[in-house]
Amino acid sequence: MLYIILFILVLGIIILVHEFGHFLFAKRAGILCHEFAIGMGPILWKKRKGETLYTIRAIPLGGYVMMAGEEIDESRISEGQNVKLMIKNGMVEKIVLTDSSEYSAAIPATIAHFDLYGENGNPLYIEYTTPDHREQTKRVRVKRDAVYILGKDNEQLISPYERSFESKKWLDKFLTVVMGAGFNFIFAIILFFIIGLFNGVPTGENLVGDLNKSGLRPEISPAVDHFERGDRITELNDESVEDWSDISENMADFDGGTLNYTIKRDGKEITGQLTPLIYIATLGIYSDKDVNNDVIIGDIVPNAKADKEGFRIGDDITHINNVKVENWNEAKTQFEDYYNGEEITITVVRGNEKITKELILGKALAAENVAGYVIGINSYSERGLLPSIKYGFTGMINTIRFVILNLQMLFGHEDVGVGDLAGPLGIFDLTKSAAMSGNTAGQRIISVLSFMALISANIGFVNLLPIPALDGGRLIFLIIEGILRKRIPRKVENYIHMVGFILLMLLFVYVTGNDILRMIGLK
Structure with missing residues (x-):
């Protein structure tokens, strides 16, 4: 129940921000706003203030500002009535x-x-x-x-003409439409700023940050025995390291075994070796420290596939699809054969009990994306007003880049399709995962704020796509109006938006259906 409330709050706040952007600039332009609604469906709460009715509705998916001039005929009376x-x-x-x-x-x-x-x-x-x-x-x-x-x-x-949307100057109409997304971007910037202020901003240097923020249990983290906060990593596997991106690239290229490292601590150069953990992304599990003997689960990502399927820390994986595995490298190879979300069986030994589970693995873009190597460190962070302000903007921009990359994969990658989109149930699951991520309450709060920033920027960007019924579709008509100096008939525009809305609703039903199948383990 707590996660449901959190989901409603997260989505409600983001929708409120979006609609408030529309509302504020509509009021600024003198447009009559009949209703400011959060949610859809039956009214749960309402209050009239001035000329606007403020409502909270039963279904916490979406919202709207009902402005004069949006409909073909807004009069509530007709001849003969x-x-x-x-x-x-x-x-x-x-x-x-x-x-x-x-x-x-x-x-x-x-x-x-x-x-x-x-x-x-x-x-x-x-x-x-x-x-x-x-x-x-x-x-x-x-x-x-x-x-x-x-x-x-x-x-x-x-709704007289002078209070309607269409009577206003072109710039006022443009700002009224675009500032819903604009406020989502501003909100994301504010959230990233808050995160930077309290959690610190990654410097990008080759410095080790707080080990307790890696997300791993300290008992299995290789870094705990080898690194301290502030250590400067100068070499990994005999490769020179200049900044954090070098560390990320080195770990991405690492193919298992022992990792050699060189660090500088208090002016002294220290060399050593460690064995990274193996992380299976399609299941959400980490190996224990001993990757060469047995396949003991060392840690489980909260709310990931393994967590939902009932796997536990300490389970010993013995078979994957009836193939015996004796160490984590063998298990990694087996999991990589099923990167496209296939159904498999996994047998584990828990105490004196042998348990076999049938499940559908998560989906990866390719076999090399199934697993990775982890040493349990994260980038060094600095706190301060100016770095946090900068992080607000860079965080939002990087999020938009991430959204664009996902859209490119959606239309350009053969293994990614509409069926991989997350609907409301998928967003609920992601909200739950964010709330469970981290070893402390503070880390979980930061995780939720990061997720809110991601969703806010995502909603803002997607709303600006040139799709009928979305803000971007309305902007296209406004741009055409600005070029032609003539408004497209409202009847034509509204019919196009209606078709777009119907198609979006069909997509919504399809995506929600896939969410349900994923939740019950059928996809």
Whole structure:
């Protein structure tokens, strides 16, 4: 239950930030905002303040700002409709659409013709007949701030032209559309800044950082016996090391066995050897320190595949798909044969019990991405205002690069497809993983904040893609309008957005279905 609440909070805050960006710039431009909604579906809470109804809805997926001028016809009345009119000083102040006795003094009327839009300053009016004089049509002016009465404590301002989205200057419309994503980017920058301030900013130097932040249990971390915070690594496996990227590249090229290293500590040069752990990414497990004898699980990534399937630290893996494995190098080779998310069986010995599990492994891009070698160190970090400010921007930019890389793989890699996308259940699972990551409460908070920054930047970028129904699709129409100096008919634009919305909903259903299959172990 705690993780569900956290998921709703994380997603709700990010959606709130996005919609607030739209809302703030719409209000700044003088656009009438009927509703500011967080979530979709039935209303759980509502409060009207000024001309806007603020709501929280039951389904915490999405949100919206209902702005005047977004629909083809926003009037809530039609010709031939029976309504009640509250008229004062010869002008309609309220159009009553409810049978409540509270408005018994209102004039019963049947709408004959009306204009509640008043483009170019034209007066608003309603032509109507009354039950007593059906042959006689009356015409009455309507105030530009008149309201619809929709029910008890439920009213909505009419939407005259000058308060609508389409009446505003091109730049105001552009900013109103783009600043939803803009606020997501700003929020990501703020989160990365906070992370840098409290957790430090990686310097990129060849210096060892805090060993307790590696994510490994200290009992199995090779680094604990060999390194200290501040050690400068100058060589790995006889290769010169200048910065942290050299360390990452060296470990990526490492093919097992013993790792030679040279460090500088307090002005002294120290050499040594260690044996890195083996990490199986498609299962989320680490070897223990002894990779050459038996296949003992030394650590398990919280909420990863192994954790969900019930594997435990200390389990001794004896067979993978009925093939006996006697050490971690043999196990690594076996796991690499099933990089594309295949179903396998794994047999372990736990105490005096032999357990065989059938499961579908996680998916890797290639066999070489299945496993890696880990020594349990992370980059040295510095704290400070200026490094944290810089980290806010670089963190957000690197996240967008990561999103672009994933999109390129989605459309350009034969083993990656739409079925690999994460839907709401997948995002819940990632939220849970973030909340479980780390050895201390502080590390878990930082992990959740990092995840929020990632999702916020992700949502901001994806919303700017030129897809109908998304902000990017609306921007395309605005750009065309700016070039042609002529607005595309709202009817045409709305139909295109409707088709885009339907396709997005079909994608949503498909992705959610895949999420469910993954959760129950069928994919």
